[in-house]
Amino acid sequence: MKEAIKKLTKAQIFWPLIIFLGILALNGVISGGEFFRLQIVDGHLYGRIIDIFRNGSKLMLLALGMTMVLATGGTDISVGSVMAISGAVACTIIEGSLFSFANGNVAFAITAAIIAGMLCGSWNGFLVSKIQMQPIVATMILLVAGRGIAQLICEGRIVTINSPSFYFLNGGYIFGFPFPVYIVVFFTALVLWGVRKTAFGLYVESVGCNAEASRFSGINSARIKFFIYVLCGTLAAVAGLIESAGIKGADANNAGFMIELDAILAVAIGGSSLSGGRFSLLSSLVGALIIQSITTSILSLGVAPEVNLVVKAVVVIAICLAQSPVFQQSFADLKFKFKKQEVAA
């Protein structure tokens, strides 16, 4: 029994999960149980918790991609801009101003948006793996220029669309659960299968631990990295689709604005190292849920949303410090000194 508990607390996902449940419980207490109430209207589930899952779906998708990117020792800060591009592409096609031969076909629009995301990802991947640019600079190019591209696609407007079948991506329900949840489950299963049932996951971790050594042992580091960035771009595009289905249009300036830190933070909270190597996808998903629940509770408490940014920045640094071996060492030294003083006294 003791062994089992020890094993449980050692699992990477354990602490994030406890924190998530803790935040939910805290919210439940503050709201006097209102928070946990689930309603069934027309066979659809409604409630705050369902909202967290629905609104958190974008971040969960991004966290999925970001976990992989960080695991290879890179980073991708362009995900917010890729979301904007994908939303812009989808909405302009549905509206008919782009590729008018498609007659606003929703399936075509979604495919085109995902392809756009893949292209963005391959651009990042090309710069990182072939040109060997630092990931932060390579993806910063798309972070800044990407929003410009989205603006150019939208021709500087906020594109609004009227297409119930496209709205389904965010607002739809299947068997009582919101549709975005299914999207997340689908992609999680896909990526999990890829990294746990094939050698690919091992390759990713090995590239993240030491790209050079992996290359010498016959792993094509460049190709792995390239593929990971494409994956991240694709997932960001899907997140962008959900976002634009939610606002029923494309807003090149605000779609996914400053969501990059959230995605990185989700991975950090999930406990995966930000400098590459071991990673856990499910922990990152819980990390994303934690961030979403914090955001939701801050909003429901009526605190200005900008404070969010400040809090998140501090949390990222705190987690990084907690992961840093040097910090752990100096912390341990401090404890040791303190104990010595106690003994002396």
Added chain:
Amino acid sequence: MIHSGKRNFFSKNLSLFITLGLFVLLFSSVMVIGPMRSNRFKYIPVFFNLLNDNAYLLIASVGIMFVLITGNIDISVASTLAFSAVLSSFLLRLLWPAWVVIPVVLFIGFSFGAFMGFLIEKFKLQSFIVTLAGLFFLRGMCAVVSKESIPIENEFYRSVAQAKISFGSIRTIGKVNIYLYGFVAIAVVIIALYILRYSKFGRSVYAIGGSEQSARLMGLPVSRVKILVFAISGFCAALGGVLFSFYTLAGYALQNLGLELDAISSAVIGGTMLSGGVGSVVGTAFGVLIQGTIQTIVTLLNLNAWWTKVTIAVLLCIFVILQRVIAMRNDK
């Protein structure tokens, strides 16, 4: 390795020549396009306006260059710049005197940079994560201070904003204005040039970029220098923010989004290597002028302002690829 002096000089400064050539090329296209758009177009004032309009960017780029030369990165400059502009306009609205506000803001920039440098150096955190957190922290703080744009009414700021030297007239070469903040930028460039070329500190910066391990073994104070470069970058960004508030006479929480790319690409276009060890102040200054020229062209052609960002991003890519090619050629 025997080279004639002339060839050595040329190959040593190859990237500087490329930068200069690009600037000349772009500026001559301005000289061609300008008269087509307006018959009162004069290119000499346009040249000096590049300095006036980009003074804040020039200072921020010079600051970030110090960090890049050591092989690190600082992506928090845009937020630092915006925060110092917002904070100074906020404090001025509380009727703080300008001679208190400016040092306070500069000190905050300096110490915030030093703090990030400390985290990076002492706890061996990655510079991109720390400065990314810094970016979000300060952007959030901007909005905490004020979400609305705050106009600056202060007398001193207003008079500095208009202080300028003018010469020429519309009939001859055109009316040339050089504003005080342009001179501040020039002063910063000269000081940075001196520090990097002739001071012990400057040479340590290059040494760390070349190889941190060797620099440490040589007995250079690596930790101190690394913390200082981040502090310099923060200070320059804050000074850029002060200049920007002279320039616009307002502070707004969402101003200068994406300026970090502008600053980094100015440095890179000017020949700074992202891998560290190489970089020149003069090159960076021309990198800034090139961006200003691109902006001028975009304005002259009446294009969507976003084209500026896209073009600069493309230029940055081209230059990084170019650097790789040059580096590979040197390895051979």
